[in-house]
Amino acid sequence: MKKKILCTVVAVMMLLFTCIAGGCGGGKSDSGEVPEGAATQNTQTFVNTVTQIKNEEVTLASGARIEVALTVYDLLNDSEKKNTEVIEYKTLLDGYKSKYDLIKAAAEREEQERLQAQLAVEFQEEVEKLPNIGRLTLDDKSFVEHIRELYEKIGEANKNGSGVVAAYETLLQAEAKIDELKEAAHAEEVRLAAEEFIDAVNEIDEEEEITLELGSVLENLLYDYEEFTDEIKEYEGVAEAKEKLDGYYAQYAVLRDERDVKEFIRLANALSPVTSITLGSERAILDAENAYKEMSDAARAEKGVDEANEIVKAARARYDELFAEAEEKRIEAFIAAANEVGTDIENVNIKWYDVLHKASEAYSALTYKSQLRSDVKAAFDRWNQAQKAFDRKGYQQIPMKEPSIHYSGDNPPHLIMGTGMFDDVMAFYRVTSLDQLGQHAIMWLNIYQNDEVIARGEINMASDFFNNGSYLLMNYNVQRIIKSIAADNPKLVSGGTYAFSVNFEDKKGEFIPSLQSKVSAGHVYIW
Numbered sequence: 001m002k003k004k005i006l007c008t009v010v011a012v013m014m015l016l017f018t019c020i021a022g023g024c025g026g027g028k029s030d031s032g033e034v035p036e037g038a039a040t041q042n043t044q045t046f047v048n049t050v051t052q053i054k055n056e057e058v059t060l061a062s063g064a065r066i067e068v069a070l071t072v073y074d075l076l077n078d079s080e081k082k083n084t085e086v087i088e089y090k091t092l093l094d095g096y097k098s099k100y101d102l103i104k105a106a107a108e109r110e111e112q113e114r115l116q117a118q119l120a121v122e123f124q125e126e127v128e129k130l131p132n133i134g135r136l137t138l139d140d141k142s143f144v145e146h147i148r149e150l151y152e153k154i155g156e157a158n159k160n161g162s163g164v165v166a167a168y169e170t171l172l173q174a175e176a177k178i179d180e181l182k183e184a185a186h187a188e189e190v191r192l193a194a195e196e197f198i199d200a201v202n203e204i205d206e207e208e209e210i211t212l213e214l215g216s217v218l219e220n221l222l223y224d225y226e227e228f229t230d231e232i233k234e235y236e237g238v239a240e241a242k243e244k245l246d247g248y249y250a251q252y253a254v255l256r257d258e259r260d261v262k263e264f265i266r267l268a269n270a271l272s273p274v275t276s277i278t279l280g281s282e283r284a285i286l287d288a289e290n291a292y293k294e295m296s297d298a299a300r301a302e303k304g305v306d307e308a309n310e311i312v313k314a315a316r317a318r319y320d321e322l323f324a325e326a327e328e329k330r331i332e333a334f335i336a337a338a339n340e341v342g343t344d345i346e347n348v349n350i351k352w353y354d355v356l357h358k359a360s361e362a363y364s365a366l367t368y369k370s371q372l373r374s375d376v377k378a379a380f381d382r383w384n385q386a387q388k389a390f391d392r393k394g395y396q397q398i399p400m401k402e403p404s405i406h407y408s409g410d411n412p413p414h415l416i417m418g419t420g421m422f423d424d425v426m427a428f429y430r431v432t433s434l435d436q437l438g439q440h441a442i443m444w445l446n447i448y449q450n451d452e453v454i455a456r457g458e459i460n461m462a463s464d465f466f467n468n469g470s471y472l473l474m475n476y477n478v479q480r481i482i483k484s485i486a487a488d489n490p491k492l493v494s495g496g497t498y499a500f501s502v503n504f505e506d507k508k509g510e511f512i513p514s515l516q517s518k519v520s521a522g523h524v525y526i527w
Contacts, residue, residue: 268308
């Protein structure tokens with residue numbers, strides 16, 4: 001209906017606009033001016049729209065035509081509104097509008113009464129769905145609340161009906177029953193919490209003596225008590241149980257303080273003499289400091305604690321002095337590393353990785369306070385500009401999981417590598433086989449002796465591996481790689497003990513090789 005009215009109004013407005021813009025409609029004098037109150041095409045349009053209403057009985061359906069006629073009237077100018085016929089038909093239109101408003105108001109009242117009657121019926125039907133009052137449980141609480149909401153929406157006139165009054169009495173009984181059940185449930189919760197607390201304290205009664213091991217039990221019970229409501233605290237027997245608990249905790253506190261004092265003095269003495277403090281002493285100093293923080297005031301007042309604390313403070317001062325000296329060396333190391341960065345930043349290439357990485361590691365080793373120093377910030381700016389240029393070139397590390405390499409137990413061994421170490425690299429190059437991977441990257445077997453890389457040899461990914469669920473670098477292939485580079489490397493000798501790692505390197509030099517992960521175990525090779 002609204003869409004129909006809108007279309008009608010739009011059509012009329014377009015007609016009026018056309019007439020006004022195009023000068024249609026009579027009533028003009030010879031000079032071209034329209035006399036005041038003269039009939040025009042616009043006034044005729046208004047009269048016609050009112051005539052359509054005049055020829056029909058005013059009903060609810062007349063609303064659209066009346067709204068259109070009022071809109072057309074509003075579009076008339078002041079001169080057109082003074083036209084005698086317009087004045088006559090506007091009076092008629094106002095009458096039709098008044099009559100329509102009365103009909104509409106009556107219809108809305110009727111609709112409201114219908115909705116109210118429907119609500120009253122729905123309310124009674126919902127009440128009939130309730131279980132017998134004696135069978136109500138707390139599970140019915142939300143349904144009872146729903147029925148109450150329905151009742152509140154019913155008008156006062158409809159609430160006086162006999163059916164609604166009877167249903168409302170049932171609702172009141174149900175609400176009272178729900179309140180009774182809620183109170184009973186709450187009382188049961190109070191009882192259970194109180195009796196559980198009392199029983200837990202009584203269990204401690206059965207212990208022959210209070211020990212340090214009971215500390216967590218006592219502390220948890222004290223915490224539970226602090227969380228209790230006043231109802232639980234006032235429950236019969238709770239106050240007496242709390243008094244017992246406080247007594248047990250007082251005994252425990254004495255034992256705890258004795259233990260804490262002994263432990264703190266032991267930790268402090270381990271830091272003496274202070275001249276033995278090194279940078280490796282940080283953990284021991286922190287342990288002593290934390291032990292002191294955890295001590296109670298009573299424990300801190302015990303004999304020997306103050307003297308022990310002075311040792312800890314002196315150890316801290318010595319450590320801070322050593323740390324400052326070491327930090328100064330770290331700052332020097334970073335500045336030196338940053339100074340190694342070249343100035344030809346636009347021509348940065350993959351070979352810059354090592355120097356940039358060294359500067360990065362040196363910077364990360366500094367404290368935040370050191371990073372704010374002016375000389376450090378200046379060095380950082382030099383390094384950071386080069387690092388950004390390096391990153392813009394698109395250099396990145398080949399993604400590779402930490403390799404899982406296992407020795408087979410043979411002599412010489414097979415190297416057994418999990419499939420997981422290949423998955424990310426294959427995904428990176430979008431290949432599905434080692435043969436395809438070999439077209440993009442080189443895989444190296446790195447050989448260590450005494451934690452130092454002494455040689456590396458290329459692994460032929462297309463032929464060296466035996467795939468049986470994992471990737472096996474067979475013993476004869478390991479031996480072949482070592483033999484192939486031993487002639488030019490005097491550190492590789494028959495019967496030597498070596499450790500291994502593997503890594504990938506992009507053939508085009510577009511990506512930084514993955515960081516090496518050394519196998520911790522070694523093996524004696526004999527050939």
